[in-house]
Amino acid sequence: MKGALTPEAAAERIPDGARVMIGGFVAVGSPLRLIDALVARGARGLTVIANDTARPGLGIGKLISAGCVARVIASHIGLNPDTQRGLNEGRIAVDLVPQGTLVERIRAGGMGLGGVLTPTGLGTEIAAGKQILEIEGRSYLLELPLRADFALIGAWQADHVGNLIYEFTAQNFNPVMALAADTVIAEPESIVPVGVIPPDAVRTPGVLVDHLLVRAR
């Protein structure tokens, strides 16, 4: 852990054109203040890797509507007509990835594995151009690892060394994304002294977190 950042300082570090993983599922568990700061900075040309693009006016949907995003790698954009419109008008490139493949590709990128061998997508249009391996009599698609320049993580609580815990369905993609980016910035709802989060409760070890977002004022 290298210290705490204000949302503004965090947004300044994330340059236009950066590749950014953002946790959350329809904005549940998304780092909402970090997203607002990127919109406020007027970020441009971001590649966003996330489960979905939420809804207009909500979470990642704000980045879409504000024109911050050039490319989306996600499993679902169906709740956000702005993403759909950007795709149709050629302003936003969209790579659709099955949700289970997406999380596993991110995990592979974060854990030093060369790819993911999955039956998901075989025989569908997402298999186009991909290598198929026959292993012990079954077929698998080879899907490549994903990494990013930044991972923006939403958490419920952090301690002073960056250990993170999550609540219920707000966990989703956050733990794997914390493994797969050069710089990891976590936005917890509260920050507590070391020892408050017991070792067995930790879901993301602090050694993976570069910066915490300062507490909300």
Place this chain on the structure above:
Amino acid sequence: MKGALTPEAAAERIPDGARVMIGGFVAVGSPLRLIDALVARGARGLTVIANDTARPGLGIGKLISAGCVARVIASHIGLNPDTQRGLNEGRIAVDLVPQGTLVERIRAGGMGLGGVLTPTGLGTEIAAGKQILEIEGRSYLLELPLRADFALIGAWQADHVGNLIYEFTAQNFNPVMALAADTVIAEPESIVPVGVIPPDAVRTPGVLVDHLLVRAR
């Protein structure tokens, strides 16, 4: 969850020649009463998939010394001279697998993935006969998934629907093994009513557990 079993009943269900994953690391986190019951039953010809074979008289070491084991798939046997002797005398076949590869092969078997693409082992004797894939300019060994007939899991606490939690380093291989066997039997140190283990604390969901071992008398 299908109910609780006595150690004797559990050992009766595990036939000679079965392929058995056993959690634990030098017996820390191993299901010790299940192991004792297999020894008492006089099990024969087991294939044991585990991190290590512990020490003589301890955990999996008891299965080795009692002649229950025909084959070991493990990362380390160095603390158990009985395993070493069985190997040298041709009584026990030993497949040595790097620890990180072993856990990932088990996870792949449990999660429906076709294999593991890892740089670990490249250029060493364990790469012999294995497929090597070049992906984005790097080389990876293709390691195959592992599954078993039974997984014997050591846990700290279970609730009545089989949700499991672990303590400190007693977690180790137990959570992945709970994914990768046809029948999963968990041996918790205590069993508590539903609701005592909060949802966010659960490490192995009860839906993965077929049987709990009855409480120790």
Place this chain on the structure above:
Amino acid sequence: MDAKELIARRVAQEIRPGMLVNLGIGLPSLVAAFVPAGLGVFFQAENGVIGLGAPPPEGMEDAHLTDAGGGFVSAVPGAASIDSAMSFGLIRGGHLDMTVLGGLQVDEAGQLANWKVPGAMVPGMGGAMDLVTGAARVVVAMQHAAKGQSKIVPFCTLPLTALRRVDLIVTDLAVIEPTAAGLLLRERAPGVAVEAILAATEAALIVTGDIPEMRLG
């Protein structure tokens, strides 16, 4: 009884004690209301909970506990929070006993299309490709026709969700079982004649013997 309730009630009859079941958003999510408590069934939401419960009392919503559509839910006693990697490991690894999904088309091979209408609507596959590929049993719950067009067709013209043949189709008119020989008509909705079903179905249906009315429990 309206069409959606009829479908949901019939699908509920497919659920056996102790199953782990995933319900898609929209129509499939209605099924839960018709599954008797006490069956020991756990509902999984792919965004990260095993043990999804009914919407919470007014004013007790938790922003961190939602279903895959982003709607507020609760968690039943014995629930477990999981991250997306575990969620899709359960799905892809065959640990999910049943999934109930909506459909755009199902064809005579029993293959499903439900994630894209080229040129019109590209919501994305979300978890559908993993669910159809990995679940032990796949039930499609949908209206028999949309805009006067049969959704049960000789050959899917929309992009496939998976190669896998689904196990059952439940519509407001009929229950149909895809088999290697083709689509078997199993049941008809109350008061609906076989001739009416055949007339409303673009695909060929196999009709043998007497076709009973739907079991609605």
Place this chain on the structure above:
Amino acid sequence: MDAKELIARRVAQEIRPGMLVNLGIGLPSLVAAFVPAGLGVFFQAENGVIGLGAPPPEGMEDAHLTDAGGGFVSAVPGAASIDSAMSFGLIRGGHLDMTVLGGLQVDEAGQLANWKVPGAMVPGMGGAMDLVTGAARVVVAMQHAAKGQSKIVPFCTLPLTALRRVDLIVTDLAVIEPTAAGLLLRERAPGVAVEAILAATEAALIVTGDIPEMRLG
């Protein structure tokens, strides 16, 4: 100062503030005692804890909290429990800043052999292959010779642990840095002459300029 303490003290000088460090069992585990508190260093044990601490006070040992050798340890404030999948994901994914391992041989290519003596001793690689492949920095801590035989050799005759060139070798006689050009002699133990090191080393060493005595902090 005995040979092992000398090696451990010198290795401790390699550790920088905030690092995540894995210490192998045996000699490498002695290093922790010479790393100043307050550096913000976390020690990882591959069996499942980040934040390994010194042995607990007599009578306070926890059977579920051990190091990779099975010895009782404690956990420092801010520690996190992890399972084997996360543990080796951290190692293989490059999240581990340094590993300190014992060795049987290191050769002029900087390659390490430390897991097998064919026909004599087959302890297994445990986590060593993953650690050497994945850690950001690999330090070998070993006696310069065993039974009068140099352990630093022109070419490893024992099975390799990994293809990767290790970053530093620290022995009771010298500090040696493997490079693309060969093995650079960097430091000599207090009171040991360069000639004595060369005489005790079977491999060729590159000696340029004045070779300082070891920094021991």
